[in-house]
Amino acid sequence: MSTSLDSGWFTEVFDSQGSAFSLKVTGKLHDVQSDYQHLEVYATETFGNLMVLDGCVMLTDRDNFLYHEMIAHPALFTHADPKRVVIIGGGDCGTLREVLRHPGVEKVTQIDIDEEVTRAAERFFPSLTESNDDPRAELAFTDGVRWVDEAEAESVDVLIIDSTDPVGPAEGLFTTDFLRRCHRILRPGGVMVQQSESPLYHSGSIIRSLRRDMREAGFDSVATLPFPQPVYPSGWWSVTLAGKGGEVNDFREQDAREAGLPLDYYTADIHRGALALPPFMRRAFD
């Protein structure tokens, strides 16, 4: 398996699906082996800076707005009145920035096991970390599973699992057992959201299992929202929401419409559109 077109490219091979995506790079800016993973930052020709963890594309300057807006705003506009938000993973701080755009949010804690990710984001993706000094933001660098276990029952309104793929450090975040622990710390009416891989590649596998596991863990409703994400495998990605008591297939549409957030992708209509699943996904979930 070759992993580069030639020395001028960074390539992520997605072996299980026989596809690969490449970006032309102009140089490597950063390369560190943390206690948890191999972190690299490249300068690309047309996508700005690129962060890579264990060989997988995490984000680029050019298109991270899609993922960060879609993991944050649908969940926050689904919850009736989110005040206490927790992010597991998300060390690049882009999700944190989006959450802090909601004035009703009183406290957000981001728990990423790997401080190196946040340090690299501060240096190479400064726009993502620009809200880190917000007094409502708290950054913890510790194990997310343990943090959830030690959190008070019914203490969180929105829980965001902004993790890497379900292999490596994030493997423990894709289990029914972990979902049960998440359910425990959510208040009634709480909403959980998890990045859930590619609609084309994973509707019949990872997404289907996650939805079933969420229901088994006690969640009352589940919704998978697809969105484009050019630098991830297949260029198409998803988040899956789960509601403790509430219905996650609907949202505060009027509030989303009137919020006037300065976004590039998310709108109330985009949210409504993302709730409309293509038939092939619906069939895969049944």
Add this chain to the structure above:
Amino acid sequence: MSTSLDSGWFTEVFDSQGSAFSLKVTGKLHDVQSDYQHLEVYATETFGNLMVLDGCVMLTDRDNFLYHEMIAHPALFTHADPKRVVIIGGGDCGTLREVLRHPGVEKVTQIDIDEEVTRAAERFFPSLTESNDDPRAELAFTDGVRWVDEAEAESVDVLIIDSTDPVGPAEGLFTTDFLRRCHRILRPGGVMVQQSESPLYHSGSIIRSLRRDMREAGFDSVATLPFPQPVYPSGWWSVTLAGKGGEVNDFREQDAREAGLPLDYYTADIHRGALALPPFMRRAFD
């Protein structure tokens, strides 16, 4: 510029955007230099068969449903009562098949300059050509621009430009002059639709120009609908509709809901969702 990861991959380099997409191939099934372009068909490991024209991915078995459904059904459900449909390009016959699913359609003519594309589709993508024997279908292998010039004024309800990229044989299909000729052959209330490249890569260039050119050519309303397309550059693609008299930002939603078409991606809700443009695209168009 290297164009393969190694001999086991087909790679399309999208040089102007510094990105590349690759599929693992298990063999080459077909290789012909037609009068117009270089046509190859590969067997891939996970995407079924792959058709390539002049080095650009045209379609795979696995994900062509996205493009073919989105270039056909939004336009057909936007027109009030489409009876006469013309497809320029579309030699693989996948768009033709989708159009023929509409029982009200009385005649569809597909005009592709390159008969080799249709012959290859018959052999290597037989599901796409399965409706070619429908008595309402007519296949012509001639120059689309000339065909449009020779067509009667106000004789067509829906005109579909299912072309390759605006370089090479399809260059003439992306000009104001050609759009004017298209406008001429549409009946009042007619709808034209054109594949319009990547929302991420081309919102401020090709799509913006096409929309302006459509208005300059006399069309009264314009709508760009994004959709996922994993094997095209950026994994995200679009079609742009233009209406002669009618409004293409709305559609026969109830009919689309009740049609019961056996589709994998398109639904009335997906159509509604695709009409909701992300703010970054709206800004690029203004």
